[in-house]
Amino acid sequence: MIKKQKGTYDLYGSDAKKWLVITNLIDTIAEKYNYDFIRTPIFEASELFHRGLGENTDIVSKETYDFKDRSQRMITLRPEGTAGIVRSYIENKMYGDANQPKKLYYYGPMFRYERPQSGRNREFYQFGFEVLGSDDPMIDAEVISLAVNIIKLSGLEKIKVNINSLGDKQTRDIYRNEITNYFKPYINDLCDDCKIRLEKNPLRILDCKVDHELEIMKKAPKIINYLTQDSKTRFELVQKYLKILNIDFEVNSNIVRGLDYYNHTVFEIEVKLPDVGAQNVICGGGRYNNLVIELGGPETPCIGFAFGFDRFLLMLEQSEIKLPINQQIDAYIMYVNEEEKSSAIAIAQDLRMAGLKIDLETMNRNLKSQFKQADRLNSKLLIILNSEDLKNGNVQIKNNITKKEELVELNYLLHYLEEQLNDIEEQSCCDNDCNCDIHDFEQE
Structure with a gap:
């Protein structure tokens, strides 16, 4: 008997109906926020993700499915949705439309070669929302509130919104130097991955799941203290607009996200569930103002977020949330x-x-x-x-x-x-x- 591959699963019966309920919710809320649906290819040129996500990120260095096709072209199964949308935005010259910004949403399968565990598979479904073309801090707040509304409408009420600012390039250059000098004396205390990160991408040390409880991590310099005045003012406006939208949040300086393209506002939303353990982040995202130009397009400010369907459904189940499934x-x-x-x-x-x-x-x-x-x-x-x-x-x-x-x-x-x-x-x-x-x- 031929069996499914490790890290994949069959979706059928009541679980498939739950999946449809969530996609219907996404379609409905996207319409109310005036987002247009976009579908991009499941596989892209490997260069898209290597340049877009960063050569030194865990996703690119450890988790992507890379292969050569019959014409010897390097192909990658998409590990996330944003890079493909930016490629489409550039290739189809969406930036030239009079109607700006472009507000897009998507859902579909993604692929990462990682150890399968509860709520995390090698083939997984993700949905996300992206705004391309607006640098207004109000959009940052609206995008976060959109994510919060999706979660609360599903019935998950006990959530925590964590936000941070990675600032502009000047902020990150200064902070990168500070964080490198801080961790160098403790290099032998770091895990093997963080020893490499110290040389190639020191900000990612703060996102380490192995070393996060170390005292040196807790005492590390906070990027919030190194923001330029422009970055600080911008972050204060984001917080102001979140308060207007009645979104409760906390500033968490350890949020750096896992991809190189982020700058300024980044955020994660946690669901407070005793049975999920450390893996209780249901949604994450942030601003990526440099990705379009990095991939060959014009300078374009962008922000977005993504959910994992699998984790979403798992948390609904653990919260004993019953979705309106029509079984009749x-x-x-x-x-x-x-x-x-x-x-x-x-x-x-x-x-x-x-x-x-x-x-x-x-x-x-x-x-x-x-x-x-x-x-x-x-x-x-x-x-x-x-x-x-x-x-x-x-x-x-x-x-x-x-x-x-x-x-x-x-x-x-x-x-x-x-x-x-x-x-x-x-x-x-x-x-x-x-x-x-x-x-x-x-x-x-």
Whole structure:
């Protein structure tokens, strides 16, 4: 038997329906914030990620799936979404449109070769939002509030928003020198990765998951104390706008993010869950004003964030959040002979084209077994066919909730079913079955 590859998974059943609920939420909130959907290729030229993310980042140096295609071109399966969107922005000359900034969102599979663990796989789904073309600190605050709203609408209320500023180039140059001089005397106390980072990318030491509890890490210089006046003023404006938006936050000087392209505002959002342990960051992002020009485009300020679907669904499960999953069908069509089967096929086609969720018998089961199958499918209504009724232009309808049965003319069938389904909908609300805010939000 051929099995799936390590670090991958099959998404089906109720988990697939949860995935669809979240994507529907993303589509809905993106529309309300006026973001346009974008889809970029799953694989790109390796140079895109090596230049865009940084040669010395853990992702590029350890985790990317790089290979040569049949024409000997170096190809990489995308490990994140931002670089591909920036490449598309440049290649398609979106910067030339009169409509600016470009507000884009995406979701799709990403790939990283790392050790699989709970909520973290080698193939994983990510969704994110990007704003390209605006340097207004207000956009930074709006983007953070958008991420917070997605989390809270899903039902996760206990969150913590951590923000930091990496400042401008002058800030980072000064701070890089300070942090290098600080850690050099302690090089033997650092993990092997951080010893390399000290030479190539010292800011990444602050993001180390191995050494983060060391006393030297806690006493390390804070970049917030090295911000230029312009960077400091900008960061103060971001905080001002977050307060206007009623977003609670904390300034955390240890947030540097894992990629080289970030500058100025960076942020992470944690979910407070006892069972997730250290891996409780559900969302991260920040400003990347130099990435477009680094990849060959014009100078363009940008900001964005990303969520991992897998971690999102895991945290919903651990928080016992029930999403509004529709596990019901509108009607199940039952029959026992070939003549009735032909009518069942035609009726199913007409009702489906009218917008109803319909299933019908396909396993040659007897009526008793078909009733059981209808229950397994949570069918609201049953359409029971028999030859005598069909000759008279009628079908038997059973309300599978009230158990009421009625003989209905075929010509009146659609209207009757819609009335019955409306009555059922009024008697039962999604909010009785879920404890998130998605249903109410989508009805607004």
